[in-house]
Amino acid sequence: MFAVVVTLTVKPDQIALFMPAMLNNAQTSLATEQGCQRFDVCTDPARPNEVFLYELYTDRAAFDAHLASDHYRAFDQITGPQVISKNVRTFTQVVS
Template identity: 50%
Template sequence: MFVVTVIFEVQASAADAFRSAVLQQAENSLTREKACSRFDVCFDPQRPERVFLYEIYDDRAAFDEHLASDHFADFDRRVAPWVVDKTVNTWVQS
């Protein structure tokens, strides 16, 4: 199992648009990628511009395929102007 956590900080003015885009990205990942078993999107109730992702893939190769997918590239390109900060961490289960 390969786990990815991401914390996004987006422009406050783009919070609603980012929410829509990231929820669509989660759905695309779960439906189009057999090796993606979880893609949770969590929103900070006090700061709508702060978003936390929790993703589970079969292995690192599956995550690399995710990063190479057309739907990820489209998402990344679309949200890039809104992102103020992005922190990505990866984890493995031993």
């Protein structure tokens, strides 16, 4: 498994526009990308303009396919101006 964790800070006046697009991106990824196993969108009322994503893919290639997908590129283009900061971290599952 290949895990991706993303923390986004969204402009406060843009969060109401951002969230439907974010949820649509997550749902489309799960429905159409064979390698996307999980895509959680999380928030905390104490930090209303922060969004945390937890994504699981079968491997790095599946994540790269996600980034190259038409729906992700459209999402990124639309929401890019709404985002103040974005921190992406990736992890590969350790097999013993």
